[in-house]
Amino acid sequence: MNYDDKNKVMIGDKGQHLLEALILAQHDSGDNSLSEGKLEDISGQLDIPLSRVLEVTTFYSLLSTTPRGHNIIQLCDSPICITSGKHNITELFEEALGIQVGETTPDGMFTLEQTSCIGACDVSPAALINGVAIGNLDKSKIDAILCKYREEAENDG
Amino acid sequence: MVKYITKYLDCVNPLSLQEYMDKGGFAGLYNVLASQPKQVVDIVIKAGLTGRGGACFPTGRKWEAVSQQLDSQKYVICNADEGEPGTFKDKKLLQNCPFQILEGMVISAYAVGATRGIIYVRGEYSQEAELLKEASCILRKANLLGNCILQTKFSFDIEVYTGAGAYICGEETALLESIEGKRGIPRLKPPFPGEVGLWGHPTLINNVETLCNVPLIFELGAEKYLNYGSKAYPGTKLISLSGAVTNPGIYEVPFGAPLSEIIFSLGKISNKEVIKFVQLGGLSGACFSPNRIDEIYMEPNLLREIGLTLGSGAVYVASNEVDIKHYLNAAMHFFMHESCGRCAPCREGSRHIAAITKSMKEGKITAKEQADLDIISQVMKDTAACGLGQTATTSLRSLMELFSEEFVEVVEA
Numbered sequence A: 001m002n003y004d005d006k007n008k009v010m011i012g013d014k015g016q017h018l019l020e021a022l023i024l025a026q027h028d029s030g031d032n033s034l035s036e037g038k039l040e041d042i043s044g045q046l047d048i049p050l051s052r053v054l055e056v057t058t059f060y061s062l063l064s065t066t067p068r069g070h071n072i073i074q075l076c077d078s079p080i081c082i083t084s085g086k087h088n089i090t091e092l093f094e095e096a097l098g099i100q101v102g103e104t105t106p107d108g109m110f111t112l113e114q115t116s117c118i119g120a121c122d123v124s125p126a127a128l129i130n131g132v133a134i135g136n137l138d139k140s141k142i143d144a145i146l147c148k149y150r151e152e153a154e155n156d157g
Numbered sequence B: 001m002v003k004y005i006t007k008y009l010d011c012v013n014p015l016s017l018q019e020y021m022d023k024g025g026f027a028g029l030y031n032v033l034a035s036q037p038k039q040v041v042d043i044v045i046k047a048g049l050t051g052r053g054g055a056c057f058p059t060g061r062k063w064e065a066v067s068q069q070l071d072s073q074k075y076v077i078c079n080a081d082e083g084e085p086g087t088f089k090d091k092k093l094l095q096n097c098p099f100q101i102l103e104g105m106v107i108s109a110y111a112v113g114a115t116r117g118i119i120y121v122r123g124e125y126s127q128e129a130e131l132l133k134e135a136s137c138i139l140r141k142a143n144l145l146g147n148c149i150l151q152t153k154f155s156f157d158i159e160v161y162t163g164a165g166a167y168i169c170g171e172e173t174a175l176l177e178s179i180e181g182k183r184g185i186p187r188l189k190p191p192f193p194g195e196v197g198l199w200g201h202p203t204l205i206n207n208v209e210t211l212c213n214v215p216l217i218f219e220l221g222a223e224k225y226l227n228y229g230s231k232a233y234p235g236t237k238l239i240s241l242s243g244a245v246t247n248p249g250i251y252e253v254p255f256g257a258p259l260s261e262i263i264f265s266l267g268k269i270s271n272k273e274v275i276k277f278v279q280l281g282g283l284s285g286a287c288f289s290p291n292r293i294d295e296i297y298m299e300p301n302l303l304r305e306i307g308l309t310l311g312s313g314a315v316y317v318a319s320n321e322v323d324i325k326h327y328l329n330a331a332m333h334f335f336m337h338e339s340c341g342r343c344a345p346c347r348e349g350s351r352h353i354a355a356i357t358k359s360m361k362e363g364k365i366t367a368k369e370q371a372d373l374d375i376i377s378q379v380m381k382d383t384a385a386c387g388l389g390q391t392a393t394t395s396l397r398s399l400m401e402l403f404s405e406e407f408v409e410v411v412e413a
Helices: A014-027 A036-046 A050-059 A089-097 A139-155 B017-022 B027-033 B037-047 B059-067 B089-096 B098-112 B123-141 B172-179 B208-220 B259-266 B290-295 B300-305 B324-338 B344-362 B367-383 B387-391 B394-402 B404-410
Strands: A071-076 A110-115 A127-129 A132-134 B075-080 B116-121 B157-162 B203-207 B236-243 B249-254 B275-280 B314-319
Touching: A014 A036, A014 A050, A014 B157, A014 B172, A036 A050, A071 A089, A089 A110, A089 A139, B017 B098, B027 B098, B027 B208, B037 B059, B037 B098, B037 B208, B059 B098, B059 B203, B075 B098, B075 B123, B075 B172, B075 B208, B089 B098, B089 B123, B089 B208, B089 B236, B098 B116, B098 B123, B098 B203, B098 B208, B116 B123, B116 B172, B123 B157, B172 B203, B203 B208, B236 B259, B249 B259, B259 B275, B259 B290, B259 B314, B275 B290, B275 B394, B324 B344, B324 B387, B324 B394, B324 B404, B344 B367, B344 B387, B367 B387, B367 B394, B394 B404
Parallel strands: A071 A110, B075 B116, B075 B203, B116 B157, B236 B314
Antiparallel strands: A071 A127, A127 A132, B236 B249, B275 B314
C-alpha cells in the first residue's frame, strides 16, 4: 500500500502524511489495530523514525496497538452522558456483550471502549459505533443495535 | 432565537450548491473578490467579529496581523476539533452547512493572502470530514475553489485533515503540531501562529462558527451585521443546550441574550426546582446555582465580571438527580485523560485530583486529601502551561463551593 496521498501537495515535511497513514492503515488492518510490522512499514515508507511513529500512535486515543474486534463501540464517558438517563449504559453494554470495557468478545465481533465527549450531548447517553454517533441509548435500543450487527455478520456468512 | 448564521441549517441537501446559493450563499464572496484584501480585513474589523471557539479574540485583528506578514506562503486553517464536553454546535454546522464554512475560508484566505487551507476535523467526526471533502470537490468543479477562483487571479485550495482523538488538539498550536504529524502538544506562545505557524509560516486559525459568520458579513454588509447582538459584541452566538431541559439542541441567540430565556423559553423547562446547577462554557467552565440564572446575560464582558465565561457557548442544565460526586469524578477523569503530559502541574495535578475525586465518589476522603484538592487545583490554575490545565479544576472549585455540605460528609473526621 502506498500511503503517499497524491492529493496532498503542500510544502512541509513528510510528517503531514503520518496521522492520515496511521488512520488508514488501522482502518484496513482487519483487526482495527496497528501491528508492529505495520508501524515499521509506515516508518519506512514515509522515512520517519520508528520512535516518532510510535510516540504519535500512542498519543492519540483512536489509534490502537492491540488487536480489536470487527465493530468498535465507544461509550461517551463525559459527565453529561455518564449522569444522564435512568440506567448505566456501560453496565447495559457489558451485560449484553458479556465483556468489560476494554475487552473484545471471544468471537471477535465487538470491542467495548470509552471515549471522551463525542458531541452528542443533546441526545445523551450516546456512543460511537464504528464512528457513527447513536444517542438516547436505553436497554431496548442497545439490544436492537447489537442484534442488527450480529444478523449482518451471519448474513455475510 | 434568531436565524442568522443558522439560516442554512434547514437546507434539505447540505451538498446542493444551488440550494445554498438560492439562500444567499456566495453572494458574499462575489462582493469580496470585487474589493481589495485590505478592505476585506477592515470590514471584518468594523463588523466587530470575535472568535467563537471560546477565546472571543477580535477576528479582524487576527486577520490583519496575518495579512501584514511578508512571507509568500501563508495558511488558513479551520479549527473543527470541537471537543469541549457539552458542545456540539460545530458538529451541526459541519453536518448541514459545509459550503458556508468553505466560503468563509475562501474569504479569509483572500483577505490575508493565503493560497492553501486546511480543515482540521476531530477524528470522532469522521462522517462530517467526508462531507467536507465532497463539498470541496463540488466547489472545485464550480470554480469556487482551486485555480483562478471565479476567473480572478486569486487561487486557493482546501484539504481536509482528521485528528485521531485528542481534546488538546483544539488548542491552536497543538492542532498545528498534529497536522505536522506530531503528538498534539501545545507550543509556547509567542510566537503566535499568525507569525510562525504551520511549518513555520504565518497561519490564520479560525473556529468553524467564526468562519460561518464571515460570508454573512459580506452578504449583508458590516452595518447590518452590527444590528445583531450587543455593542461590545455584535452578532450572534450558537448555544449548545443539554441536560435536564425538554428541548436540548442548538440555539442561535444574539450576544447579551438572557440565560433565563435560553433555559426556560427555548429549553422548555417549567421551573427552577428541578435544576441542581448550571454549567456554562463546557466542562472547563464554572458551575453555579439555578438561583443566579436570572442575573446572567450571554455576553463575554458581563460574564467575566461575575467570574463566568461564555467559552464555546455550552449550557448544561444538571437535574436534581445528578450525583455531584459522580459528575465531578467523570469531569476530573476527563482532564487527566486529555492532559498532553508536557507540563508537570497539569500532568501530575490532574492525576492526583482524579484519584481523590474517585475516592470521593466511592465514599470517603481524608482531611489531607481535601486540603490537597484546594492546593493542587490552585497550583494548576496558576502555573499550567496552557488553557487545559488552567481551567481543568474550575468545575471542581465551583461545585465544592456550591455544595460544601455534601462534600463535608465525605471527609473522614
